[in-house]
Amino acid sequence: MRKITLLLLIIAISFPNFLSAQEKKAPKKIFGQDLTIDNQRSFEETGFIRCASTEYEMALQAQFPERATAEEFEAWLAPLVEARKQRIAQEKADGTFRRVVVNIPIIFHVITGAAGDANDLAASQIQAQIDQLNIDFGNLAGSTDPVAADAEIVFIPATIDPDGTALTEPGIDRVYGYGGAITTGTMDATIKPATIWDRSLYANIWIANLSGGVLGYAQFPTGSTLPGMPGSGGSALTDGVVVLTGSVGSVASPGTVGSYNLGRTLTHEIGHWIGLRHIWGDGGCGVDDFCADTPESDAPNFGCPNAVSCGSTDMVENYMDYSDDACFNIFTNDQVGRMLTALENATGLSDLPNSTTGDPVNIVDLDGRLSIEDLNVVDCAEQTLTPDVRLTNAGNNTLTSATISYYLDAETPVDYDWTGSLAFDEFEIISLPEITTTVGAHTFYAELSVPNGGTDMNTANDNASDSNTFTGGLCASVGN
Numbered sequence: 276m277r278k279i280t281l282l283l284l285i286i287a288i289s290f291p292n293f294l295s296a297q298e299k300k301a302p303k304k305i306f307g308q309d310l311t312i313d314n315q316r317s318f319e320e321t322g323f324i325r326c327a328s329t330e331y332e333m334a335l336q337a338q339f340p341e342r343a344t345a346e347e348f349e350a351w352l353a354p355l356v357e358a359r360k361q362r363i364a365q366e367k368a369d370g371t372f373r374r375v376v377v378n379i380p381i382i383f384h385v386i387t388g389a390a391g392d393a394n395d396l397a398a399s400q401i402q403a404q405i406d407q408l409n410i411d412f413g414n415l416a417g418s419t420d421p422v423a424a425d426a427e428i429v430f431i432p433a434t435i436d437p438d439g440t441a442l443t444e445p446g447i448d449r450v451y452g453y454g455g456a457i458t459t460g461t462m463d464a465t466i467k468p469a470t471i472w473d474r475s476l477y478a479n480i481w482i483a484n485l486s487g488g489v490l491g492y493a494q495f496p497t498g499s500t501l502p503g504m505p506g507s508g509g510s511a512l513t514d515g516v517v518v519l520t521g522s523v524g525s526v527a528s529p530g531t532v533g534s535y536n537l538g539r540t541l542t543h544e545i546g547h548w549i550g551l552r553h554i555w556g557d558g559g560c561g562v563d564d565f566c567a568d569t570p571e572s573d574a575p576n577f578g579c580p581n582a583v584s585c586g587s588t589d590m591v592e593n594y595m596d597y598s599d600d601a602c603f604n605i606f607t608n609d610q611v612g613r614m615l616t617a618l619e620n621a622t623g624l625s626d627l628p629n630s631t632t633g634d635p636v637n638i639v640d641l642d643g644r645l646s647i648e649d650l651n652v653v654d655c656a657e658q659t660l661t662p663d664v665r666l667t668n669a670g671n672n673t674l675t676s677a678t679i680s681y682y683l684d685a686e687t688p689v690d691y692d693w694t695g696s697l698a699f700d701e702f703e704i705i706s707l708p709e710i711t712t713t714v715g716a717h718t719f720y721a722e723l724s725v726p727n728g729g730t731d732m733n734t735a736n737d738n739a740s741d742s743n744t745f746t747g748g749l750c751a752s753v754g755n
Contacts (some may be wrong), residue, residue: 306334380633388454407525407538456486475626479515537600550617642670
């Protein structure tokens with residue numbers, strides 16, 4: 276009898292865990308659609324649906340049969356991508372090519388129950404997210420892959436509302452009255468249509484406490500010459516991106532959602548919104564994401580693994596995989612070409628570069644950008660540092676020379692004359708001479724001047740600084 280009682284006790288203790296495991300692995304629906312195999316795996320392995328854009332697209336096509344299929348969209352986009360490549364190649368051959376920043380005014384609809392609650396994000400956190408977007412789309416996240424590319428897309432906070440009134444918090448529209456967890460159904464049927472700003476003037480981003488483990492989703496674009504949504508509803512009232520509140524942030528100012536807290540959920544979803552597909556093409560080997568410079572893959576990756584599939588190493592660091600935020604650092608040349616083609620031609624998107632609802636940023640001809648790579652501090656009896664700075668050409672003209680002035684605290688600057696050859700977006704790490712200082716807190720400064728012997732046309736990125744406290748202990752590398 277005791278053995279039977281013990282067995283029953285073991286079963287009773289184990290049964291809730293068994294049910295929990297079964298419930299976690301059970302098929303889920305979203306937007307009325309079964310989860311894809313990839314998202315079932317995402318939910319089982321991480322507890323989150325990394326990206327619900329595929330299910331959302333299936334739901335839109337079921338609701339609006341006029342909406343272009345994936346095949347129709349690709350048949351429309353592919354020749355436009357090729358025509359853009361040929362046009363740029365001809366302009367470069369003619370010497371008439373000039374890079375132009377695509378400025379996209381962005382508005383964050385912060386959906387919360389009441390002012391000051393846990394989901395009512397501070398303006399500084401939203402600015403951190405904008406900064407991260409511009410780092411990611413600007414190829415500034417540290418990729419050394421030769422196919423990494425600057426999208427030349429800059430997200431600028433909207434400065435006026437649809438009535439033309441100046442926003443007290445640029446880029447932010449706070450919407451109260453929606454407390455608790457919000458379903459994707461409520462978001463799309465009620466909140467988005469009621470709060471969206473004109474999609475031809477703003478990139479609409481909704482931040483909310485989403486239910487069901489959803490991290491984010493986006494509405495895929497449609498071509499202006501393709502069958503699309505009826506004019507009375509659909510894309511015009513739901514166009515944009517939705518992300519979980521805790522995913523909003525940056526590497527410098529993380530959010531609250533575990534491995535997905537560095538702002539890369541929004542980077543991923545905006546990639547979809549501008550026409551990118553997952554790098555595994557939502558299928559096995561041979562299924563295309565229509566970007567030749569992203570290696571074939573047969574499934575999403577999680578964490579930051581060294582994964583091999585389809586005979587090649589997966590590009591797990593690509594923003595369009597399912598990897599952890601900390602792993603991401605690259606959009607490729609072909610992905611950038613695809614996004615810029617969609618921005619030039621897709622319904623709604625093609626109007627955004629001409630919007631005047633934000634303060635634009637432009638590429639100038641002569642622009643050197645300076646940042647500190649590493650102080651290379653050695654903390655010894657004689658405190659020394661040998662700073663490395665990164666010099667990037669952010670202008671149209673090839674950068675061939677510049678002066679870097681550097682100093683500690685209020686000391687007299689020392690000039691370092693650099694010469695070389697950097698095309699647009701190329702950079703060089705420059706090791707400056709050793710500096711000896713004293714025990715205590717010190718700040719290192721570096722300033723760039725006279726690029727190509729002339730005047731820098733954008734001085735906002737010419738100065739950099741970093742601090743370190745020297746303790747006078749035994750020699751030990753303490754970094755920056």
